[in-house]
Amino acid sequence: MxxxxxxxxxxxxxxxxxxxxxxxxxxxxxxxxxxxxxxxxxxxxxxxxxxxxxxxxxxxxxxxGAGRDRVLAWSRASGLDEGVTGPEDGDRYDHLDELAGGILRLDPPDDMAIEVAPEMVSYQPTPARVIFDLIERLGLTARDVLVDLGSGLGHVPLLAAICTSASCTGIELEAAYVECARRSARALNLARATFVQQDARAADLTSGTVFYLYTPFTGTVLRAVLDSLRREAATREIRVCAFGPCVQAVAMESWLEAVGPRQTHRATIFRSCR
Ligand SMILES: C[S@@+](CC[C@H](N)C(=O)[O-])C[C@H]1O[C@@H](n2cnc3c(N)ncnc32)[C@H](O)[C@@H]1O
CATH class of the missing domain: 1.10.287 (Helix Hairpins)
Structure with missing residues (x-):
């Protein structure tokens, strides 16, 4: 069996x-x-x-160019709520991470212990269960551009490019992580998943419609990036999704309102308001 x-x-x-x-x-x-x-x-x-x-x-x-339905069917079959009981489960990894790992075949750099600058958070991927749940709730279309700010090895843009018709970009400071994400995208023919090696503070955010942060940085760096997002929100409606401790800081932004309840085991989606 x-x-x-x-x-x-x-x-x-x-x-x-x-x-x-x-x-x-x-x-x-x-x-x-x-x-x-x-x-x-x-x-x-x-x-x-x-x-x-x-x-x-x-x-x-x-x-x-197929596979979307199959991957989503796998994530749906697992059910987000099954086995997820509370905040302590937020960054637990499970069989969906194995599945994501098997599909993406990320080949991480030998030295994952890259020196972490002040206010920069060291690498940890969003659990696949949380990514799939977010993808389902966002309802991304071909008109969307999802931007993961501090994209690490690229799990979020890669899975979103597989499961939706949106363009998906990762902005990541560490060149070795970017190279790893690009290799995976190339091997899977995912032209809609692109990666930029850059400090998120300097990134061009003008094409983004949905932004994602898995607590990539804190303090003044987070402040600077939230200010950039606020400037983008003055030109159009955007959504900002956050997971992990940074949700608290994002929730304090007066130009954003949460869509639905804040739950620690799921990403919170915020919508900009004028
Ligand atoms: C917690 S990991 C999240 C990885 C990815 N977003 C995910 O959810 O799987 C945070 C990432 O942000 C990157 N990072 C930290 N500071 C950054 C900055 N100023 N600009 C761009 N990336 C940064 C780190 O190198 C790390 O890979």
Missing amino acids: LGEPDRLRQRIDALDRLEVHFPQDQVAGSRDEAALQQRARAIKVRLDALNRELYQGIRSEIQR
């Missing part, structure tokens, strides 16, 4: 349990134990192969 294509969550749970009970470097104490270990490793190999096959199938569809 674990071999069914739609049993991804169960397969990943089973793989996690196999890893805990039969770690790679475990030495067997008896012949029975050795046999059990061998059987566990064979199951692991089979489950890994099934997952790889699933991810490759979805990648091929995306490369052909």
Whole structure:
């Protein structure tokens, strides 16, 4: 039953349990134990192969310009609320992150421990569950331009480009992260996912309709970027989406109003008001 294509969550749970009970470097104490270990490793190999096959199938569809419905169906099948009970679950990772990782095949730079300047927040991706939920709620169209300010390895623009017809851009300070995101976009033929290596304070935001922040910076940097967004909002209506601790600061902006309730396990969507 674990071999069914739609049993991804169960397969990943089973793989996690196999890893805990039969770690790679475990030495067997008896012949029975050795046999059990061998059987566990064979199951692991089979489950890994099934997952790889699933991810490759979805990648091929995306490369052909399809795949959107399949990826969204996967995220819907998981249900955001399942297992998400409170604030402590906000940045928990789950099988959807495995799925996103398998589809995007991001090949991060060796040294992810890039020095973090004051007011800059170190890299952490938005959980895929939160990204899919946001994509569903935003209802992006071909007229939208989604801009992730501090896009890291590019999960948000890449998944949004796969699942919607919007143009999706990531602005990211670290050149190695940008290169990684670009490689993934190229490999998946995602021309609508583009990445700019730049300080978000200097970025041209004039084409953006929806902006996303997963607490990329704090203090004066956040202030400067919020001021840039306010200037954009004076020219047209924009939406600003925030996740993590920065939601509090974004919510203080008098030119923004939250769309719906603020929930710590979901991104909050704000709309500019005149
Ligand atoms: C918490 S991570 C979020 C990554 C991505 N937005 C996501 O949700 O998966 C914050 C990112 O912001 C980047 N960053 C920090 N300060 C920045 C700045 N001034 N301009 C552009 N990017 C910045 C960091 O390098 C890091 O990759």
